[in-house]
Amino acid sequence: MSPKTETSAIAFRKHDHRRCQRQLLSEARQLCEARKLRLTSRRRQVLEILLASHQPLGAYDILAELNRVDSAERIAPAIVYRALEFLMAEGLIHRIESRNAFISCIHPGHHSAAQFLICRDCEQVAEFENIDPGLLSAADNLGFAVDHSVVEITGVCAECQKHGD
Numbered sequence: 195m196s197p198k199t200e201t202s203a204i205a206f207r208k209h210d211h212r213r214c215q216r217q218l219l220s221e222a223r224q225l226c227e228a229r230k231l232r233l234t235s236r237r238r239q240v241l242e243i244l245l246a247s248h249q250p251l252g253a254y255d256i257l258a259e260l261n262r263v264d265s266a267e268r269i270a271p272a273i274v275y276r277a278l279e280f281l282m283a284e285g286l287i288h289r290i291e292s293r294n295a296f297i298s299c300i301h302p303g304h305h306s307a308a309q310f311l312i313c314r315d316c317e318q319v320a321e322f323e324n325i326d327p328g329l330l331s332a333a334d335n336l337g338f339a340v341d342h343s344v345v346e347i348t349g350v351c352a353e354c355q356k357h358g359d
């Protein structure tokens with residue numbers, strides 16, 4: 195496994211996830227500072243909820259979690275959607291289309307496209323930075339102008355296969 199594959203596949207291995215959380219939150223802060231963007235407390239809260247694991251969460255799960263941690267006022271769904279849009283636009287999170295859910299990016303702001311391996315047992319998602327160049331050059335050869343690409347591969351991770359029957 196190349197070092198890059200190692201990092202990408204972290205979701206499928208036992209690891210100290212608090213390190214991911216700290217690292218990714220500080221990268222998000224730096225990125226917003228460098229781009230002169232405001233990581234408002236609401237945006238940060240939504241990001242933190244997604245940073246809790248490598249499993250994707252739907253907008254309504256995020257809303258429920260926000261209302262649980264911050265019960266002072268009822269939070270409207272539109273607020274969550276706006277925060278998600280901001281985080282997606284800045285490359286801090288991704289949308290997992292096949293799940294209609296969101297996941298924090300493991301290399302924030304470093305790429306424009308991503309592909310995902312999704313384990314249907316543990317629901318962990320591993321992210322790979324770039325789309326298969328073979329596929330993109332095939333598109334190029336066809337004169338096909340790519341404007342959006344989603345690669346989501348579902349299966350069972352090695353850990354889950356070990357524990358399965």
Ligand SMILES: [Zn+2]
Nearest residue numbers: 204210211214
């Ligand atoms: Zn982690």
Ligand SMILES: [Zn+2]
Nearest residue numbers: 299300301308
């Ligand atoms: Zn990413």
Ligand SMILES: [Zn+2]
Nearest residue numbers: 313316351354
């Ligand atoms: Zn799994």
